[in-house]
Amino acid sequence: MVSDDTHDGLPRVLRVLWEEPARPRRGPANALNLDRIVTAAIEIADADGLAALSMARLADRLGCATMSLYRHVANKDELLAFMMSMAPGRPPEIDAAGGWRDGLTRWSIALRKVYLRHPWILEITGVAPVDPGQLAWVEAGLRAFGGTALPPRERLPVLMLLLHYIRGHTQIAAATLRPAGGPGGLPGDYGAILARLVRPDRFPALAEVLQAGTFTAPSPAVSPQEELRADFVQGLDRILDGVAVQLGHAG
Amino acid sequence: MVSDDTHDGLPRVLRVLWEEPARPRRGPANALNLDRIVTAAIEIADADGLAALSMARLADRLGCATMSLYRHVANKDELLAFMMSMAPGRPPEIDAAGGWRDGLTRWSIALRKVYLRHPWILEITGVAPVDPGQLAWVEAGLRAFGGTALPPRERLPVLMLLLHYIRGHTQIAAATLRPAGGPGGLPGDYGAILARLVRPDRFPALAEVLQAGTFTAPSPAVSPQEELRADFVQGLDRILDGVAVQLGHAG
DNA sequence: CGCAAGCGCGTATGTCATACGCACAGATCT
DNA sequence: AGATCTGTGCGTATGACATACGCGCTTGCG
Numbered sequence: 001m002v003s004d005d006t007h008d009g010l011p012r013v014l015r016v017l018w019e020e021p022a023r024p025r026r027g028p029a030n031a032l033n034l035d036r037i038v039t040a041a042i043e044i045a046d047a048d049g050l051a052a053l054s055m056a057r058l059a060d061r062l063g064c065a066t067m068s069l070y071r072h073v074a075n076k077d078e079l080l081a082f083m084m085s086m087a088p089g090r091p092p093e094i095d096a097a098g099g100w101r102d103g104l105t106r107w108s109i110a111l112r113k114v115y116l117r118h119p120w121i122l123e124i125t126g127v128a129p130v131d132p133g134q135l136a137w138v139e140a141g142l143r144a145f146g147g148t149a150l151p152p153r154e155r156l157p158v159l160m161l162l163l164h165y166i167r168g169h170t171q172i173a174a175a176t177l178r179p180a181g182g183p184g185g186l187p188g189d190y191g192a193i194l195a196r197l198v199r200p201d202r203f204p205a206l207a208e209v210l211q212a213g214t215f216t217a218p219s220p221a222v223s224p225q226e227e228l229r230a231d232f233v234q235g236l237d238r239i240l241d242g243v244a245v246q247l248g249h250a251g
Numbered sequence: 252m253v254s255d256d257t258h259d260g261l262p263r264v265l266r267v268l269w270e271e272p273a274r275p276r277r278g279p280a281n282a283l284n285l286d287r288i289v290t291a292a293i294e295i296a297d298a299d300g301l302a303a304l305s306m307a308r309l310a311d312r313l314g315c316a317t318m319s320l321y322r323h324v325a326n327k328d329e330l331l332a333f334m335m336s337m338a339p340g341r342p343p344e345i346d347a348a349g350g351w352r353d354g355l356t357r358w359s360i361a362l363r364k365v366y367l368r369h370p371w372i373l374e375i376t377g378v379a380p381v382d383p384g385q386l387a388w389v390e391a392g393l394r395a396f397g398g399t400a401l402p403p404r405e406r407l408p409v410l411m412l413l414l415h416y417i418r419g420h421t422q423i424a425a426a427t428l429r430p431a432g433g434p435g436g437l438p439g440d441y442g443a444i445l446a447r448l449v450r451p452d453r454f455p456a457l458a459e460v461l462q463a464g465t466f467t468a469p470s471p472a473v474s475p476q477e478e479l480r481a482d483f484v485q486g487l488d489r490i491l492d493g494v495a496v497q498l499g500h501a502g
Numbered sequence: 503c504g505c506a507a508g509c510g511c512g513t514a515t516g517t518c519a520t521a522c523g524c525a526c527a528g529a530t531c532t
Numbered sequence: 533a534g535a536t537c538t539g540t541g542c543g544t545a546t547g548a549c550a551t552a553c554g555c556g557c558t559t560g561c562g
Contacts, residue, residue: 010444018448029559030509054549065511067551076550123376127426128441135445135454142456152463161486164419165412172411175378190379193261194386197269203386205393212403235412242493281540305518316542318520327519 012074013081017131032064034072038082042118045083050120080124085133087118096146100247101240103144108162108236111137112170119174122167149250158243165239173228191215263325264332268382283315285323289333293369296334301371331375336384338369347397351498352491354395359413359487362388363421370425373418400501409494416490424479442466 007015016034040061044053055076059066073079092110094103115122129135141159150158176190194215200207217227258266267285291312295304306327310317324330343361345354366373380386392410401409427441445466451458468478 007448010447014444014448032510055551056549067512068510070551071509071511125374125422128423130441130444130448135449135457139454139457142460146456152460153465155460156465157482157486158489160419160423161416161489165415167419168411168415171376172379190381193265193381196258196261197265197381198386203390205397206386206390209393209403209407214404214407231408235408238409238412238493238497239490240493241496242489242491245492245496246489283541306520307518318543319541321520322540322542 013078014130016078017081017085032062032068032072034082036062037069037072038079038086041079042083042087045120046118050123053120081131084121084124084129085131087121088114088133088137091137091140094140094143096144096148100144100146100148100150101244104141104162104240104243105233105236107137107141107144108166109233111163111166112232115167115170116174116177119171122171122174148247150247151250154246154250158246162236162239165235169232169235173232176228177224189215264329265381267329268332268336283313283319283323285333287313288320288323289330289337292330293334293338296371297369301374304371332382335372335375335380336382338372339365339384339388342388342391345391345394347395347399351395351397351399351401352495355392355413355491355494356484356487358388358392358395359417360484362414362417363483366418366421367425367428370422373422373425399498401498402501405497405501409497413487413490416486420483420486424483427479428475440466 007018010018037058041053041058044058044061055069056066059069062069069079073082088111092106094107096103098106129138138156138159141162142155145155145158191210191214194206195210198206198210217224258269261269288309292304292309295309295312306320307317310320313320320330324333339362343357345358347354349357380389389407389410392413393406396406396409442461442465445457446461449457449461468475
């Protein structure tokens with residue numbers, strides 16, 4: 001069996017990520033395997049945050065000894081890389097048929113859902129994505145530009161701009177929705193805290209926007225979730241307006 | 252001496268951050284103080300990254316014992332909060348005279364410089380800002396809207412949108428400019444890695460944009476710094492185009 | 503049937519944040 | 533001046549954590 005040598009010289013993480021997983025081995029039938037480990041790790045991080053994910057606790061959950069994990073994962077950083085690649089799952093199918101704006105909107109909302117389900121992804125100061133899981137999302141997003149006149153060179157920057165916004169906005173949303181004071185939660189009601197600390201003489205512009213009801217819900221009937229979602233879509237439209245201007249220049 | 256009771260009931264961090272620092276005390280003249288500690292901590296984080304900042308190493312640099320630090324800082328999280336508040340320094344003076352677009356542009360570029368100088372700020376999964384240092388920047392940014400018709404309620408979301416973009420873009424820029432393979436650095440040349448891993452059959456849209464030279468410098472004469480800066484300003488203009496549309500609706 | 507590859511895991515090491523309490527300095531009070 | 537009390541610097545100890553190393557076992561292959 002000649003192995004695919006396309007991935008020579010790459011860091012071990014990338015090799016494991018991009019290679020076909022299955023091959024028959026010696027040794028005992030695996031009680032443990034990479035999928036089980038990564039899945040359990042994601043469950044812990046989802047439930048209790050990234051800080052609660054230790055190799056010891058992970059082993060505990062899997063009913064094995066701590067050091068057994070290291071047969072399948074070189075170190076914790078590698079584990080995190082695997083988690084990042086697996087957690088987002090399959091991206092939505094985007095085609096150019098519905099128009100670029102609808103495609104990017106659906107893509108953004110789907111990605112926001114991923115981040116809300118796995119907020120720990122946002123804590124990982126991940127640089128640019130190199131794993132198949134995340135690149136599949138990039139691929140899906142790029143397909144929205146299919147029918148447009150936007151030059152290919154300018155497409156990824158636009159998608160990255162969206163990505164930055166989605167990550168930033170969702171990070172704050174996730175912190176806001178978490179129980180106050182808890183891990184990653186805000187210290188009580190953010191608007192109330194600001195209203196106490198911000199004095200009009202020192203921060204006039206800030207005081208003005210607070211006074212105008214920036215953190216006051218438009219109606220008590222609107223849940224924080226809905227409010228944050230509406231706020232997200234509004235900012236998204238702002239960005240897409242800018243993209244529309246760019247497209248106007250291009251075509 | 253009656254202390255200002257405006258800050259009762261707030262978390263200790265906020266109280267220390269917002270109170271006047273000076274008051275005469277008992278005990279020996281302080282060899283150590285909060286400013287010295289935070290300044291040294293920022294220096295370590297600037298030079299070697301957040302991971303290299305341990306209480307032991309910080310004490311070492313200050314020529315004191317590890318536990319001495321805890322007389323001035325409740326714990327490491329509090330230290331990080333102080334660092335976040337002090338590191339950005341004074342924001343630029345923005346007034347509405349030059350127009351909102353120029354004001355926001357200058358603000359964004361100045362903030363980008365802060366993040367390039369202190370990349371560790373981006374690693375701190377900080378939620379919304381509550382310290383005077385960061386709020387001073389928010390205040391400065393909001394002043395750019397002074398002469399516009401944008402309703403006060405809609406100003407902070409726009410500023411947050413800019414903030415997300417600045418943070419995201421600069422985080423990748425900082426990682427790109429770091430020595431490859433080092434702490435926080437990319438695994439070699441990102442474009443080259445992607446070109447090897449991305450097969451057109453599996454990632455056609457991604458392959459197309461790579462083929463179109465997304466990661467190829469327009470000219471060898473352009474340094475990576477300049478290229479990233481130009482890319483930053485381009486994305487910024489995109490966002491501000493969207494804000495202009497919004498302003499068109501408002502006024 | 504032997505053998506070695508691959509596996510699970512016990513033990514040990516080094517790093518880290520931090521609780522606790524001692525001893526001392528010096529300002530305040532008598 | 534002397535007693536007192538508050539705040540400081542710090543030595544020691546603890547417990548969490550990632551992880552190096554090496555032992556014994558299992559099992560598919562020759």
